[in-house]
Amino acid sequence: DTGVSQDPRHKITKRGQNVTFRCDPISEHNRLYWYRQTLGQGPEFLTYFQNEAQLEKSRLLSDRFSAERPKGSFSTLEIQRTEQGDSAMYLCASSTDNQPQHFGDGTRLSIL
Amino acid sequence: AQKVTQAQTEISVVEKEDVTLDCVYETRDTTYYLFWYKQPPSGELVFLIRRNSFDEQNEISGRYSWNFQKSTSSFNFTITASQVVDSAVYFCALSEADTGTASKLTFGTGTRLQVTL
Numbered sequence: 001d002t003g004v005s006q007d008p009r010h011k012i013t014k015r016g017q018n019v020t021f022r023c024d025p026i027s028e029h030n031r032l033y034w035y036r037q038t039l040g041q042g043p044e045f046l047t048y049f050q051n052e053a054q055l056e057k058s059r060l061l062s063d064r065f066s067a068e069r070p071k072g073s074f075s076t077l078e079i080q081r082t083e084q085g086d087s088a089m090y091l092c093a094s095s096t097d098n099q100p101q102h103f104g105d106g107t108r109l110s111i112l
Numbered sequence: 113a114q115k116v117t118q119a120q121t122e123i124s125v126v127e128k129e130d131v132t133l134d135c136v137y138e139t140r141d142t143t144y145y146l147f148w149y150k151q152p153p154s155g156e157l158v159f160l161i162r163r164n165s166f167d168e169q170n171e172i173s174g175r176y177s178w179n180f181q182k183s184t185s186s187f188n189f190t191i192t193a194s195q196v197v198d199s200a201v202y203f204c205a206l207s208e209a210d211t212g213t214a215s216k217l218t219f220g221t222g223t224r225l226q227v228t229l
Contacts, residue, residue, distance in 0.1 A: 033216065042116075042203050042219030043157070056214040089155065093217075100147065101217060103157035 002026065004104035006092050012110045013082055020078045021107045025094030032075050033101060034067055036060065037089040046090075049075060079109075087111045114139045114206050118220035125194050125227055133189045133223045135204030141165075143209040146180065146187040147217065152200040163187065164209060194227045201225070 005024040013019050025032050030051050035043035046065070048056040051072040061067075064083075069075040079086055089108050093101035115138040125131045137146065148160040161171065163180050171178045175192045191198055201224045205217040 031215075033214075035217075040221070042205070042221050043217070045216040045218070048214040048216055056216065091157065093157075095215075098215075100159050100162050101215075102159060103149075105154065105156045108155075 004092055004094050004102055006090075006104035006107050008107055009105060010108045010110070012112065014112050015082055015084060017082055018078065018080045019082060019109065020076055021090055021092075021109075023075045023077070023092030023094075023104060025073070025075070025092070026102060029094035029096055029102075030072070031095045031097065031101075032069055033093040033095075034075070034077050035091040035093065037091055037106070038087075043091050046077075082109075082111050084111050114141075114144075114218040116204050116206050116218055116220035118204055118223050120223045121221070122224040122226070125225070127196060127227055127229050128193050130190060130192050131194050131225065131227075133191075133202050133204075133225070135187045135189065135220060137185050137187065137204070137206050139206060141208050141210075145207050145209050145215075147205040147207070148178065148187075148189050149203045149205060149219075150200045151203060151222070157203070160189075191225075194225075196227050196229065199225055199227045 007022045032049040034046040037043040049069040064080045067077045089106045091106045093103045095101045117136045144165045146163045150158045177190045179188045201222040203222045204220045207215045
């Protein structure tokens with residue numbers, strides 16, 4: 001049973017650059033979530049997909065952030081014009097209806 | 113709004129000691145789920161347990177046990193005979209239980225457990 005896969009594991013970029021992360025959920029999981037975790041804090045919800053539909057977005061998700069799940073399988077999270085405050089671990093989770101979420105290893109973003 | 117409070121930032125114990133991690137929550141929902149996740153140094157969040165708000169029975173799984181008390185809005189986690197491999201950050205979390213909702217998780221700030229020899 002393959003778990004949630006995230007790529008890349010680490011991303012270092014200069015301020016102002018765009019970055020894109022990918023998440024492959026557990027096969028047949030219809031729900032996919034993105035969270036952000038900063039140092040010393042718990043993960044914070046960013047957005048949620050049910051199949052290909054993005055059904056909820058946190059106010060943490062500014063206009064520079066966009067997420068897609070085009071075929072209801074993998075998802076991408078793009079950050080445009082990165083800022084220092086975007087430095088964090090970005091976590092992806094997936095589940096089926098009414099089941100616990102299972103998380104990937106995360107993508108650690110560092111902004112220089 | 114939902115809120116989870118883990119007042120213990122860091123706990124250090126010697127191997128074989130018992131340790132209890134506290135979790136207090138706030139929610140206006142009548143039905144909800146409570147969770148514990150473990151985050152080892154590798155970073156992946158590992159699911160440990162989920163409890164439904166209607167089920168206040170305590171649960172034991174090996175060295176792990178959970179005490180859910182609705183009257184005090186608490187969901188505490190006890191590790192018996194701790195081991196070095198238990199060293200990690202532990203997160204308590206809360207979500208709505210309605211399947212029509214996103215069921216997004218609201219996490220506490222975590223408790224870092226350090227188990228030494």
